[in-house]
Amino acid sequence: MHAYSDAERAAVYRAIYQRRDMRHFLPDAVAPEILTRLLQAAHAAPSVGLMQPWRFIKITDASLRQKIHTVVEQERCLTAQALAEREDEFMRLKVEGILECHTLLVAALCDKREQFVFGRRTLPEMDVASLACAIQNMWLAARAEGIGLGWVSLFNPDELKKLLNMPDDSVPQAILCIGHVEKFYEKPMLEQENWASRRDLNSLIFENTWGTACR
């Protein structure tokens, strides 16, 4: 009754399946009206108790972009060390496109979140979930616009907070690299590079009790 037309449904699924976490970008400018549509799509996301915890910082200062890249590079090396036997393999991966992408945003959780209790009394992390839904909206909208988006979470949040003068109780969650791309990866890059493989969906679905396969 409320279903979209077959063509519309197919378009929604197309975006879901063709969306990729991009790390390779072309320098071409992203039209301002496209960026506006992406941010509007983010703001149409659900949020727990309608708290709308998302904040976006657009990075237009070139030296600041360079400093953000340095913060990510530091964490990339620390992550590689923490990965022990996979250190070299990890260091060969391209994990971000901060200096190449046209548009750089930092997405963060706002300050003063403790006043929001609805749906968060026992699960305070629902603010993270709300921000992630907003970014997923942007990601799918970007794919439909033909624009690539990459979510980088390789950084020390305290370092990034200092660079951006963020309040103590806010939390940066994503460095978003946005830009035109030569092509979208056919599969997630970490799958293409054999870092990890897609799990069988049926093994992730249980019935009534953990570990019991669906009939």
Place this chain on the structure above:
Amino acid sequence: MHAYSDAERAAVYRAIYQRRDMRHFLPDAVAPEILTRLLQAAHAAPSVGLMQPWRFIKITDASLRQKIHTVVEQERCLTAQALAEREDEFMRLKVEGILECHTLLVAALCDKREQFVFGRRTLPEMDVASLACAIQNMWLAARAEGIGLGWVSLFNPDELKKLLNMPDDSVPQAILCIGHVEKFYEKPMLEQENWASRRDLNSLIFENTWGTACR
């Protein structure tokens, strides 16, 4: 170059803007092939380091569904008390459709997540973000299918873990109510009921430094 057709783009934005957190459901059955498509859409989500932390438990046992409802009802009352002066207002809201919806799922973070370091060394909550992206995919796909979905986070996770025999280090994050609906809300129900209002998007976007409006 990689942009979808105007009609396809419009369909993606339509789902983004018409998606609602539903709490009112019709009893009609959700076709199994639709549920499969929703779960496949979830599994196409991005995840940090491709960890795919999402697990779904389908609740088909009627007495178990009733017990889950009781756990939510307990938390609903505790949340109301915690909301102090808004207690009565909160108690008048319909916050879940657990007993009415046709299909009930619990979405959870898997166990043994500490082995996943990529993108999580400094931001371990990226697992929550990945699961939320998966649920947002389901939500948008459901809207295109004409199916309502509601995310309930009013529960004590330890109680839910006991009911579902979940490992200590897994975490239930969402009770997902899925079903046909008479109509989708025109606006988020919490906006319709004047619980909260949509913020001005421009007030949520800064440039280079926190609190500085974009030029």
